[in-house]
Amino acid sequence: MTFTKDSARAGSAPIADQGKNALKVLSNAVLNCFLCLLIVLPAAGIVLPVLSMLVCSFCRFWSSAGIKGITLRWYEEVFQYPMFLDSIVLSLKISLLSVLANNVIGLPFAYALIRFRFPGKNIINETLRLPIVIPGLVFALSLIISFRHLYGSWYLIFIASVVFSLPFYVETVVNALRAFDFVVLENAARTLGAATLKSHWLVLLPMLRVPVIIASATVFTISWSEFSISFLLASANAFPVSGLLYSAYTGTSVQFSSAASIVYVAVLVPFLILLYRYSGNMRTAAKPANRDG
């Protein structure tokens, strides 16, 4: 009796297991599909519209009636649009100067944050990082109120862009400085007779080349694409490119705005490639130090 019971159980168990397994495989597959979809959708939400923007900027007609014709007309119009070139030049100027200012202001500060102990360090650092949480609109209004006479010139947009990107610059460099054990190297350089400036120049700066490139590219990207601050600070004399895009979107044809956006994005591409190429480098460089720490 026990023998048959056992054999019956032994015979039926694999079938039940198979059913269970099939269910498990199926539910796993559904879950995996869902998770994949969550990865693919946000990427598609960016890639598809940008591609269609690119197509649209070359289209003669783009409406619910249909899409027809190839033309370069929109790009010609974009470059003939009043103030377009001025805006591009202005935004380039502001962004590049912001990169320069960030390197002058942020690099020594980031170094001091790691190298020295000084009173009020945390307070200064937290204040510097306020722009991350303060809405751009709030910051822009505060600048307008305190520097009324500068409102309308590009100086104010430049100042805003520097202050707004500084925390991101400092953070990138600070993270890099934490990953290298630069104090040992610096002390070695000093023991070997290098003065402070010389050791900065020959030891510290070469080590920081990649982080500085990444931080600079980040600053350029931030100040080029920042919208709410520059839109509020924009005036007839100083009209940054993001403000111009807004007036294109609301006042011109779809094709024209697509062409303008493509030009706007095209300026960013080299910096993003730079960011992409070097950010991998920095991660691999930072990893061994992380493991030790």
Add this chain to the structure above:
Amino acid sequence: MKTRGAFLIYIFPAVLVVLLFLLYPLISLVFYGLRPSAEEKTILSFANYSKILTNRFYIKTIIYSIVLSLPTTIVAVFASLSAGWHIAEQRTGTSFLRTVFTFSYAFGGIVYGVIFVFLFGNVGIVSLIEGFLTNTSVTAGFAYTPLGLFVAYLIFQMPRSALFLASALEKMDRDIIPSSRTLGANKVQIFTLVLLPMFRKQVVSSIILIFSMSMASFGVALLIAQNYPIFTILIYQTFSGSANLSLAASMAIILFLAVAFVNMALSLFGGSLNDLHER
């Protein structure tokens, strides 16, 4: 030959810039909002604040902004855990995803608005596909509906949140996952019993950050929010349309306080903005 004051040389430019161009303007913004009108004899006046806080329309707009930003942020952060994990684990397509998401980060709010119009606008990809397949036009103009605004915010938040989560997850010890799998946990169990408790801080910090960004965001709403009241747009209109700088200043302070209040409430669940920045 180190002098004790050497650090001053290094921090001086930054401190100067922060004091002059960040702290001074913000303090003057606070006082500007409190400035009394010509008739009032007091030094400080709360007239602007009482005007905003007793006006139903202003209150409604603040609440509507939070109702738009908070749920979309929470959904976006949880939904982007998958992509963040994928990037942190460096699986196939990581570099592609990272590039695309960084790109999205580089589009200011305004380009995002246009991107969304290209997806769900009157002649968007979705409505073109729909017209091609079924010859109808149900989805045309979806971008301009309130539901469209919610979806737009989701699309705008997800890549950012995925990148933040990825950089937070990268720094963590993820070897616990294979171990719990060996011990017999299934995927749902791993997620609810292992991952969520482990990543709670990172998830909450990302929610705080993305929520702050969404509340501050301006470009997306400016292009597509047609009947939905949004506080940043109201501030902009007060500033540029009615040129009431003093009222706009008080509104800006209230926006900041509202964001800070929600963030404080969120941080009760663990996590703060600092967790995302510190190694």
